[in-house]
Amino acid sequence: MLYESRWSLTPPHVSVPSFLFGSPRANLSDTEKIMLDWKRPETHYFTLYTLREWSMRFAAGLTAAGLQQGDRVMLVSGNNFWTPVVVLGTLMAGGIYNSANPAGTSRELAYQLKDSEPRFIFAAENCLGPMREAAKLHGIDQSCIYLFEELPSHFTTATERQEKSINGIAEHWGTLLTTQKVGSAFEWEQFHSAEMASRTAILIYSSGTTGLPKGVEVTHYNLVATTMQLMMTQLSDQTLTQRRGLCVLPMYHGLGLVYFVFVATKARLQSYIMQRYNLQDMLFCIDHFKITELLLVPPMVVALAKHPAARNGDYNLSSVRKVVAGAAPLGMEVTKQCEELWSGRLRIRQAWGMSEFPCVGTCWDETESSDSSSTSVGELVPGAAAKLILDDGTEELRPNHPGELWIRGPNVMKGYWRKPKETAETKSSDGWLKTGDIAHRDESGKWYIVDRRKELIKVRGAQVAPAELEALLLEHPSIVDAAVIGIKTASDDEDPRAYVVPRKAGAITEQDVIDFVASKVSKIKRLTGGVIFLPVIPKNQSGKILRKELRERAKGEQIACSTLQPRL
Secondary structure (H helix, E strand, C coil), X not given: CCEECCCCCCCCCCCHHHHHHXXXXXXXXXXXXXXXXXCCCCCCEEEXXXXXXXXXXHHHHHHHCCCCCCCEEEEECCCCCCHHHHHHHHHHCCCEEEEECCCCCHHHHHHHHHHHCCCEEEEXXXXXXXXXXXXXXXXXXXXXXXXXXXXCCCCCCHHHHCCCEXXXXXXXXHHHCCCHHHHHCCCCCCCCCXXXXXXXXXXXXXXXXXXXXXEEEEEHHHHHHHHHHHHHHHCCCCCCCCCEEEECCCCXXXXXXXXXXXXXXXXXXXXXXXCCCCHHHHHHHHHHHCCCEEEECHHHHHHHHHCHHHHCCCCCCCCCCEEEECCCCCCHHHHHHHHHHHCXXXXXXXXXXXXXXXXXXXXXXXXXXXXXXXXCCEEECCCCEEEEECCCCCECCCCCCCEEEEEECCCCCCEECCCHHHHHHHECCCCCEEEEEEEEECCCCCEEEEEECCCCEEECCEEECHHHHHHHHCCCCCEEEEEEEEEECCCCCEEEEEEEEECCCCCCCHHHHHHHHHXXXXXXXXXXXXXXXXXXXXECXXXXXXXXXXXXXHHCCCCCHHHCXXXX
């Protein structure tokens, strides 16, 4: 059975810059603040006018430095007040924006560098070392790596900006900013056809189940559609005025990027940008700035529900009118605990999405925020259609019966970057995205994610691919086979656990394995779920790991994981 959204949607075939700003010289507000640095909101903020102006200055600089249409621009940084300028300036110049995890190791960054081949690389100071090491691994010219840090107030011309570097090894990104006069004369290309709108705008690297991360190609058309979908569902209640959002999600992640750079800009949602997540700082911002909208991942909701400072009334949270949780499932118990902070006045609503359907495929209409608590992920976003496919390839027609969720809509990804085989396996010729998630739909049209066929491990809202960790484990000379699964935690999160077959008994300890992995991967990929030694990894006849057996085994295992931490 084909399920269709109750909202129709026909996105225009325009570029993202044209959708957000109209044209390079359209009349825009220079008084309404839309993006603010939470630590310096009085001096560090963008209006729609100044955001366009700075982005055009950056676009003009990139173009003058040799950026061609379709060239990639990589940013490796935590949240920064200037991140939207890099993103939007890249799109204005015709480039493809590509972000990387700032906690990534040189090994992980090297893979993404090789795969995306960026023309320009911008790295925060703490990311410069790993990025330069990654570039060396592939013989990439170090001169294309720029320091991405705060713009000193005296940076007004390219000549004055030359002085800013780190020991002379990285030029400051500000050297690419043209003068205000040059920037104001810049013209971005206007799109006039579906073909032009189908150009790739951003690459979001998403972990796969059978290999290393893949670059998800998100087009201008996809981003315009996603922005319209979220405005129609999440910013539709006309009775809610003076909205204020808090960007606590990382903007290198698809959800934070799409919502706070594109949706918030189009909706003129006043958003305070936090450099990194800290619960106390988040509570302060909610209280001090009277935040009305919260977009969180489950671990943040868990912390909010349990932290004494929130529960004891140390901060005034009464301004909040909506809380949406995404990126991973959230249990009913913690949902209700968190709702108690507002005495049942609001409901925490969950949404479902994936990088390949950026970044929301189902969500709640915000006008339904006062209904009963629910673990549902809402209904299909505008313009989307879905069906449930059983193992035998037939469609599930009954309500409340699960099947694999296939979804189609104007924001289905273009494909995986330079991976036609993987694209064909995930996206059908007629546009259906095979999500790998097991879902069902109730009689009222609400969707529930009950399991996932994909083997991704969800760690603090991020995706960790078992195959990547398994490949790494097999690099150890004392390990002959390995499998990795996610272990549920008390906070509805997951910890990666490794099952390892040693070359010989006693050749390696649990701590040795944990330390080995920790030395080569970022923090979220560490084996916080522990290590178990087995004589053999269960597999089927074709050699596929039987993870279901390992999950059943894990239910009965007790391991003192807290004593096994990386010694770095």
